[in-house]
Amino acid sequence: MLSRVAENIYWLSRYVERAENTARIVTVNANLLMDLPKGIAPGWRPLVDITGANTLFEEHYKDYGERQVLKFLIGDERHSGSILYSLEAARENCRTIRDFVPREAWELLNELFLHAREQLQKGLTKGGRHSYLKHIVQSIQTMTGMLSGTMLHDQGYDFIHVGRFLERADMTTRIIDVRSASLLPAEATELRPYETIQWVSVLKSLTGYQAYRRSEQIRVQRGAVLRFLLQHDAFPRSVGHCLDTVRASMEKLPRNEGPLRVHGRFKRNLEAVVPGRLSHQQLHAFIDELQVCVGELHDEIAKTWFPPPPEAQSQSQSQG
Amino acid sequence: MRIDWNDYPCDDFYDELVAAPGKGREAVEGLLADLEELGPDELVARQEAADVAIKEMGITFTVYSEEGGTIDRTWPFDIIPRIIPQSEWERVEAGLKQRVQALNLFIDDLYHDQRIIKDGLFPAEVLAKSVNFRPQCVGIDPPLQTWAHICGSDLVRDGDGTIYVLEDNLRVPSGVSYMLENRLVTKRVFPELFEHYAPLPVDDYPSQLFDTLAALSPRPADYPEVVVMTPGIYNSAYFEHAYLAQQMGCELVEGRDLFVDDHDCVYMRTVDGAARVDVIYRRIDDLFLDPEAFLPESALGVPGLLRAWKAGNVALANAPGAGVADDKVVYAFVPEIIKYYLDADPIIPNVPTYRCMEPDALAYTLAHMEELVVKPANESGGYGMLVGPASTKSEREKFAELVKKDPRNYIAQPALKLSTVPTIIGHKLEPRHVDLRPFILSADRQQVTMGGLTRVALRKGSLVVNSSQGGGSKDTWILPEQSEAN
Numbered sequence: 005m006l007s008r009v010a011e012n013i014y015w016l017s018r019y020v021e022r023a024e025n026t027a028r029i030v031t032v033n034a035n036l037l038m039d040l041p042k043g044i045a046p047g048w049r050p051l052v053d054i055t056g057a058n059t060l061f062e063e064h065y066k067d068y069g070e071r072q073v074l075k076f077l078i079g080d081e082r083h084s085g086s087i088l089y090s091l092e093a094a095r096e097n098c099r100t101i102r103d104f105v106p107r108e109a110w111e112l113l114n115e116l117f118l119h120a121r122e123q124l125q126k127g128l129t130k131g132g133r134h135s136y137l138k139h140i141v142q143s144i145q146t147m148t149g150m151l152s153g154t155m156l157h158d159q160g161y162d163f164i165h166v167g168r169f170l171e172r173a174d175m176t177t178r179i180i181d182v183r184s185a186s187l188l189p190a191e192a193t194e195l196r197p198y199e200t201i202q203w204v205s206v207l208k209s210l211t212g213y214q215a216y217r218r219s220e221q222i223r224v225q226r227g228a229v230l231r232f233l234l235q236h237d238a239f240p241r242s243v244g245h246c247l248d249t250v251r252a253s254m255e256k257l258p259r260n261e262g263p264l265r266v267h268g269r270f271k272r273n274l275e276a277v278v279p280g281r282l283s284h285q286q287l288h289a290f291i292d293e294l295q296v297c298v299g300e301l302h303d304e305i306a307k308t309w310f311p312p313p314p315e316a317q318s319q320s321q322s323q324g
Numbered sequence: 325m326r327i328d329w330n331d332y333p334c335d336d337f338y339d340e341l342v343a344a345p346g347k348g349r350e351a352v353e354g355l356l357a358d359l360e361e362l363g364p365d366e367l368v369a370r371q372e373a374a375d376v377a378i379k380e381m382g383i384t385f386t387v388y389s390e391e392g393g394t395i396d397r398t399w400p401f402d403i404i405p406r407i408i409p410q411s412e413w414e415r416v417e418a419g420l421k422q423r424v425q426a427l428n429l430f431i432d433d434l435y436h437d438q439r440i441i442k443d444g445l446f447p448a449e450v451l452a453k454s455v456n457f458r459p460q461c462v463g464i465d466p467p468l469q470t471w472a473h474i475c476g477s478d479l480v481r482d483g484d485g486t487i488y489v490l491e492d493n494l495r496v497p498s499g500v501s502y503m504l505e506n507r508l509v510t511k512r513v514f515p516e517l518f519e520h521y522a523p524l525p526v527d528d529y530p531s532q533l534f535d536t537l538a539a540l541s542p543r544p545a546d547y548p549e550v551v552v553m554t555p556g557i558y559n560s561a562y563f564e565h566a567y568l569a570q571q572m573g574c575e576l577v578e579g580r581d582l583f584v585d586d587h588d589c590v591y592m593r594t595v596d597g598a599a600r601v602d603v604i605y606r607r608i609d610d611l612f613l614d615p616e617a618f619l620p621e622s623a624l625g626v627p628g629l630l631r632a633w634k635a636g637n638v639a640l641a642n643a644p645g646a647g648v649a650d651d652k653v654v655y656a657f658v659p660e661i662i663k664y665y666l667d668a669d670p671i672i673p674n675v676p677t678y679r680c681m682e683p684d685a686l687a688y689t690l691a692h693m694e695e696l697v698v699k700p701a702n703e704s705g706g707y708g709m710l711v712g713p714a715s716t717k718s719e720r721e722k723f724a725e726l727v728k729k730d731p732r733n734y735i736a737q738p739a740l741k742l743s744t745v746p747t748i749i750g751h752k753l754e755p756r757h758v759d760l761r762p763f764i765l766s767a768d769r770q771q772v773t774m775g776g777l778t779r780v781a782l783r784k785g786s787l788v789v790n791s792s793q794g795g796g797s798k799d800t801w802i803l804p805e806q807s808e809a810n
Contacts, residue, residue: 103570
């Protein structure tokens with residue numbers, strides 16, 4: 005497989021996953037806000053915090069109101085984390101590798117992008133939002149199924165997995181970071197019932213509530229939720245599970261020593277803590293560390309399997 | 325409302341489906357009745373279904389906008405097929421093979437002994453001023469002595485029913501993917517007509533193309549590494565490049581994916597490391613192929629590619645320099661070229677052509693511009709030409725100056741009465757002008773597509789079929805005669 009193609013497949017997969025994750029967190033936030041009393045509801049700002057694009061947001065919007073945040077997350081094409089941008093970038097990546105992606109999957113992605121763009125105004129209304137986002141999540145799930153069911157499970161599929169699960173690990177750490185930081189003040193005992201609601205919403209952002217219930221069989225509480233989301237090996241959106249999947253795919257790829265080494269360091273960092281014992285501050289620092297690991301793993305993957313950046317090419321050529 | 329074939333205008337032009345008011349051509353007698361039975365509402369509904377299918381299948385082409393950006397447009401397609409009886413097609417097919425065989429001999433001769441010039445049949449001055457002649461290619465022996473492996477020739481039918489060759493595209497002709505996709509869409513929207521008329525299949529083109537390319541491999545092996553080389557996603561024909569690579573199961577490479585090593589072999593960068601490449605189906609113009617040999621500023625090409633080709637370590641299709649025959653002045657000599665190399669008369673005639681380089685022809689052209697189509701020698705896509713009957717006086721005067729300044733660069737042809745095919749316009753069927761681009765493959769043997777890409781000028785009265793200028797396309801059915809006898 006061409007290095008350039010591997011890179012495109014990887015980004016196709018990351019962008020599709022990003023669109024789905026964004027659609028999920030918007031949906032869940034909307035539900036959460038309906039459950040919390042007005043005074044303590046964190047509003048919409050945390051969603052922008054999750055994407056880390058606050059500077060860009062503040063350049064173009066005057067406040068973190070619902071309409072502004074939704075526009076930014078769903079339909080702002082200047083924002084590389086927005087659903088529309090992600091779908092368009094996924095489609096552009098897919099367009100250049102049409103010979104690798106099953107035709108039905110390309111058609112579906114193309115259709116999804118056109119639909120998302122045409123129906124954008126509806127998707128931004130309170131009434132239309134839910135079905136708009138649901139359509140996006142479902143289409144992407146369908147696409148994932150199509151790839152799994154019809155795409156050749158060769159190197160291309162390995163890069164699909166690597167991209168998807170690295171992106172997912174990235175998003176899971178971001179969600180944990182923002183959601184735990186914006187939780188209620190510890191001393192406010194009268195707000196206890198709402199704390200549970202917030203942790204439930206963290207789980208739900210990752211579609212993990214039902215799985216948590218089945219797997220943990222205890223009430224929703226901070227330490228158990230953090231362990232579940234960071235280290236559980238069978239929950240498909242936990243950082244640990246994502247890393248295991250990335251590894252399994254990388255093991256099948258040639259010349260994988262570098263990426264596997266960086267991966268090993270990442271996994272050791274992840275396993276080294278008992279997340280429930282970390283204070284707010286420590287948790288935040290720990291998540292930062294994991295984010296750096298995501299970046300390092302990406303860099304190593306790019307260095308090993310993707311084409312050299314244009315300026316480096318002439319050098320590598322003269323080496324034959 | 326219903327379709328009434330008696331009202332369909334078919335007196336002024338040769339219509340491919342309608343022979344006379346209310347009467348279909350022999351091969352399609354029943355089709356008119358079938359369309360009539362479906363009725364306009366159903367036809368419009370099916371046209372809409374086709375448009376949706378095309379959008380969902382992502383069949384697009386790219387046009388350059390005035391602001392310098394590019395836009396992806398969905399492919400405009402009309403569902404009413406164009407029909408050619410098989411017996412007529414067989415003659416056309418033989419004519420195309422003859423033509424391309426002669427052109428390949430001609431190109432090979434130009435890059436070697438230039439016998440045709442020495443024998444006085446082809447003017448040295450035409451070659452001297454050819455913009456597509458590549459001195460870098462002189463003396464090269466490409467595999468099988470073949471230079472133009474993939475040729476797209478444009479055919480038109482005049483008012484009296486004669487089919488002419490209008491031009492030959494021997495550089496990087498495009499359109500074949502749309503031919504294949506049009507067929508898929510037509511099968512979706514007209515399943516019942518399709519089953520009944522059973523047009524001959526077109527879908528073996530990708531495997532024929534692969535066989536043609538594989539036959540050129542410098543390393544005889546069961547699995548030569550064949551790649552399709554594209555300038556990238558902003559090229560107007562990118563859709564086609566990706567489509568053909570996918571259909572052939574080949575890598576679609578860009579210049580930056582390839583490199584040439586110190587032993588003049590070509591490799592591509594893969595996840596597994598460097599991999600040797602045997603055959604490159606390049607969809608990128610000569611001048612951009614190799615910055616070492618041609619334009620130094622080309623970022624699309626591969627440094628050293630020409631070196632590797634000359635050393636015989638990689639095959640390029642079409643061969644660099646093949647475009648020398650893709651010149652409208654050379655076109656005007658094709659009947660002589662066929663006679664010279666094959667000692668035969670052309671099976672398909674050329675459109676009568678005035679070579680402005682010849683004083684009599686120049687005088688005639690300047691005196692009759694109003695009736696003629698005047699074309700520059702090396703433009704494609706319908707750009708830079710003058711359509712006399714549709715021009716204004718000042719346009720003609722300006723154009724006359726251009727021709728006088730550089731007569732070698734122009735030819736003139738009578739304005740043909742291009743044939744028509746019924747086309748859905750609003751809620752009615754109206755005649756629209758068409759041409760036809762079949763594709764001819766040449767390597768160890770020659771093959772021609774079953775029909776080709778029918779392009780249609782969607783604007784009333786327009787003769788310009790290019791998709792970049794408001795043209796659309798149709799499926800082309802080659803119909804075996806016996807199906808009518810049944």
